[in-house]
Amino acid sequence: EAQVTQNPRYLITVTGKKLTVTCSQNMNHEYMSWYRQDPGLGLRQIYYSMNVEVTDKGDVPEGYKVSRKEKRNFPLILESPSPNQTSLYFCASSSSLAWETQYFGPGTRLLVL
Amino acid sequence: ELKVEQNPLFLSMQEGKNYTIYCNYSTTSDRLYWYRQDPGKSLESLFVLLSNGAVKQEGRLMASLDTKARLSTLHITAAVHDLSATYFCAVDSPGGSNYQLIWGAGTKLIIKP
Numbered sequence: 001e002a003q004v005t006q007n008p009r010y011l012i013t014v015t016g017k018k019l020t021v022t023c024s025q026n027m028n029h030e031y032m033s034w035y036r037q038d039p040g041l042g043l044r045q046i047y048y049s050m051n052v053e054v055t056d057k058g059d060v061p062e063g064y065k066v067s068r069k070e071k072r073n074f075p076l077i078l079e080s081p082s083p084n085q086t087s088l089y090f091c092a093s094s095s096s097l098a099w100e101t102q103y104f105g106p107g108t109r110l111l112v113l
Numbered sequence: 114e115l116k117v118e119q120n121p122l123f124l125s126m127q128e129g130k131n132y133t134i135y136c137n138y139s140t141t142s143d144r145l146y147w148y149r150q151d152p153g154k155s156l157e158s159l160f161v162l163l164s165n166g167a168v169k170q171e172g173r174l175m176a177s178l179d180t181k182a183r184l185s186t187l188h189i190t191a192a193v194h195d196l197s198a199t200y201f202c203a204v205d206s207p208g209g210s211n212y213q214l215i216w217g218a219g220t221k222l223i224i225k226p
Contacts, residue, residue: 059215
């Protein structure tokens with residue numbers, strides 16, 4: 001089954017404690033992206049990757065890091081989480097075809113105390 | 114800076130009625146997407162609109178794109194309760210890579226039996 005998986009699905013942490021949210025896709029997609037969703041703001045892109053070792057900042061990259069060492073994986077790293085990073089995070093992937101849509105993971109709900 | 118505005122942000126309607134959700138964007142863009150999000154769930158692709166005049170239909174939902182007016186509409190025909198969800202439109206960011214999307218804030222649709 002074609003899918004995007006994220007782990008963990010729920011996470012409560014404290015300010016400053018480094019964490020990683022994993023994302024994996026099994027569709028051999030070139031493009032992957034991380035979004036955060038906050039009430040009333042829609043989705044905002046954090047980082048995206050066009051292919052292995054190619055990443056770029058989205059609209060709200062501050063406080064986040066990513067890496068793309070393998071085509072299927074695109075982890076999101078919060079080196080020193082702060083309460084304003086409490087949010088719902090989605091990973092998405094897509095092929096490079098112009099008419100293709102993005103496939104979203106199930107989401108990771110993060111609470112930073 | 115590209116901005117995407119959806120109207121209305123909240124809509125409560127009766128089953129069997131017709132209604133339209135509007136998505137305006139501020140600068141030229143090549144592609145427009147519509148997504149659906151059920152409460153507590155991930156996002157699901159509905160339509161990808163690639164050119165001026167594009168119209169796509171799936172069941173009781175029909176989306177259209179007018180690139181000259183920078184406007185897309187999502188029309189709901191004879192609404193049923195199962196269509197209750199939040200609907201997002203998203204637009205390619207001009208001058209960015211193919212996969213930088215700017216999202217509207219979403220339209221929360223509640224359909225009452």
